[in-house]
Amino acid sequence: xxxxxxxxxxxxxxxxxxxxxxxxxxxxxxxxxxxxxxxxxxxxxxxxxxxxxxxxxxxxxxxxxxxxxxxxxxxxxxxxxxxxxxxxxxxxxxxxxxxxxxxxxxxxxxxxxxxxxxxxxxxxxxxxxxxxxxxxxxxxxxxxxxxxxxxxxxxxxxxxxxxxxxxxxxxxxxxxxxxxxxxxxxxxxxxxxxxxxxxxxxxxxxxxxxxxxxxxxxxxxxxxxxxxxxxxxxxxxxxxxxxxxxxxxxxxxxxxxxxxxxxxxxxxxxxxxxxxxxxxxxxxxxxxxxxxxxxxxxxxxxxxxxxxxxxxxxxxxxxxxxxxxxxxxxxxxxxxxxxxxxxxxxxxxxxxxxxxxxxxxxxxxxxxxxxxxxxxxxxxxxxxxxxxxxxxxxxxxxxxxxxxxxxxxxxxxxxxxxxxxxxxxxx
Numbered sequence: 001x002x003x004x005x006x007x008x009x010x011x012x013x014x015x016x017x018x019x020x021x022x023x024x025x026x027x028x029x030x031x032x033x034x035x036x037x038x039x040x041x042x043x044x045x046x047x048x049x050x051x052x053x054x055x056x057x058x059x060x061x062x063x064x065x066x067x068x069x070x071x072x073x074x075x076x077x078x079x080x081x082x083x084x085x086x087x088x089x090x091x092x093x094x095x096x097x098x099x100x101x102x103x104x105x106x107x108x109x110x111x112x113x114x115x116x117x118x119x120x121x122x123x124x125x126x127x128x129x130x131x132x133x134x135x136x137x138x139x140x141x142x143x144x145x146x147x148x149x150x151x152x153x154x155x156x157x158x159x160x161x162x163x164x165x166x167x168x169x170x171x172x173x174x175x176x177x178x179x180x181x182x183x184x185x186x187x188x189x190x191x192x193x194x195x196x197x198x199x200x201x202x203x204x205x206x207x208x209x210x211x212x213x214x215x216x217x218x219x220x221x222x223x224x225x226x227x228x229x230x231x232x233x234x235x236x237x238x239x240x241x242x243x244x245x246x247x248x249x250x251x252x253x254x255x256x257x258x259x260x261x262x263x264x265x266x267x268x269x270x271x272x273x274x275x276x277x278x279x280x281x282x283x284x285x286x287x288x289x290x291x292x293x294x295x296x297x298x299x300x301x302x303x304x305x306x307x308x309x310x311x312x313x314x315x316x317x318x319x320x321x322x323x324x325x326x327x328x329x330x331x332x333x334x335x336x337x338x339x340x341x342x343x344x345x346x347x348x349x350x351x352x353x354x355x356x357x358x359x360x361x362x363x364x365x366x367x368x369x370x371x372x373x374x375x376x377x378x379x380x381x382x383x384x385x386x387x388x389x390x391x392x393x394x395x396x397x398x399x400x401x402x403x404x405x406x407x408x409x410x411x412x413x414x415x416x417x418x419x420x421x422x423x424x425x426x427x
Contacts, residue, residue: 003031004114005040007065008129009058010048012185012221014081016138017107018046019126021080024108026127028116034129042076043068044110047083050151051323058083066097078114080107085155086326104156124170131375132178133407134391139167139205140186145224147251148262148330149294149322152187159188161196168208171215180407181217181373182209183390190224200229210241216409217373219390221247225273226264233280243387246277247287247316253308254301257294262329267304274312285388287316290350293343294322295334302346309353315361316394317354319347355419362395362417369427372397372412374404382406401426 004025008018021044022032033040043065047058058081068074076099084091085103092101102110111118128135142157143150171182184206186192193201209218218241220232225248236242252258253267278284290309292302309317321343324336372384375391382399389395398421399412412424 001029001031002041003033004042004044005033005036006044006046006129007035007061008046009061010046010050010054010082012136012183013138013141013187014046014048015129016126016136016185017081017104018044019129020123021046021107021110022127022129023122023125024111024116024118025114027119027122028111028114030114030116032127039068039073041074042078042114043074044078044080046107047079047081049081049083049086049155051320051325053323055083062095062098066095069097078102078110080104080110082151082155086151124166125173126170128174128177128179130391131407133373134181134183134375135174135179136185137167137171137174137182138162138185139189140192143187144191145188145264146262146329148260148334149291149325149328151325151328154327156187159191159195161191161193161201163196164193164201164205164208167205168212171209171212175212175214178407180215180409181219181391182215183219183221185221187222188224189220189222190226190228200227202229203231203235206232206235206239206242210239216241217243217387219243219245219387221390223248225250225270228273230273230276230280233277233284236284237281244281244284245287245388245390246284247390249289251289251291252294252297252301252305254297254304257297257301257305260296260330260334261291261294267308285315286312287318287390287394288314289318289320291320291322292346292350293338293340295330295337297322297338297346306349306353309350309357313357313361314354315358315388316390317350317357318393319350319354321347358395359417359419362414362420362422365414365422366417367413369411369413370397370424371409372399372424373409374399374406376406377404384410384412396421398423399426400424 006018026032048054065077080102082104084101088101140161142159143152144159324331374382374384382404383396411427414422414424416423
């Protein structure tokens, strides 16, 4: 039996693509493992090409695989995903040791090179690379937005929703394999269903998912703020399964910068949206991402962003420094005039503010019981998450109680908290 290793880089959307590919390979008789670079017959590297650092990581992993091939540990290398979509011709020229390249829009074509016939009846099935109790559920592909800094529409194409019945079928399959938590992902869940049903259909989808027996947590990621369907927040408030959590990338608060980013939002609209969400679900954990150093971000505009972060105290927050990406509107129309040193200083300043906010919010749970889903054993204890924390990207709770079961829920009293993580014991 030939062995295939699939190495996944980048976002959770790539994770889903790799898992679907793994299911097809396994059905054809291959032994499939994830994230092993050496001592395998075939390596498939699912790359990220979104920003500079991600591209560098992808190239580094490809070079490691090439070295393994030269040493005889690997027979063939296939590169798929976003980096291939953006730079396929350059990669073929620079890395002839790779057997073939496939873009993000034709990932499954790698099956032809493996002499595997794609099986349509397996399209809603995957081999899960995450712990079996948690999985990602991709509900759409591509994006119709025109943000100045973003390469996604050029890489993955226009927005294409997955029909509700297909999403539900995949969710049922994942739950049958042990998933208790599903994280809903796409480039823009705020646009879900418009292309198929003529209106946003995220709420009808969530209502269908809510009815699945055995599914206990449903988590929402990557909501575009413009025209976000607030009825979803009402359902979140009333549902026992929708986590009080929303990943809603805002990118900035300055009207000057938002206009140059082509976000279709204003500071006033952003504040109104956040106020409405928090009024409906007061304990919601809002995760956002920000970009500092975008062309047009003066010191004055950055100060507005600092004040915004201080005022709204997001539960979870990440910061990117602006990257001038080939083919984007910003790269074609703006000069990348802010030095990287200043960009990094601004990112560090925001994260210092967020560190203090996170510490204060974590400390507010000390002495209180909270439900925790256990992800793994670590040392003498266990590590888990609350409904306010997404797998691999947010805060964790170290549980000192022994003899717990990974994948189960426990009521944990928080004993202490630091900037990002907490420690507690089972009641």
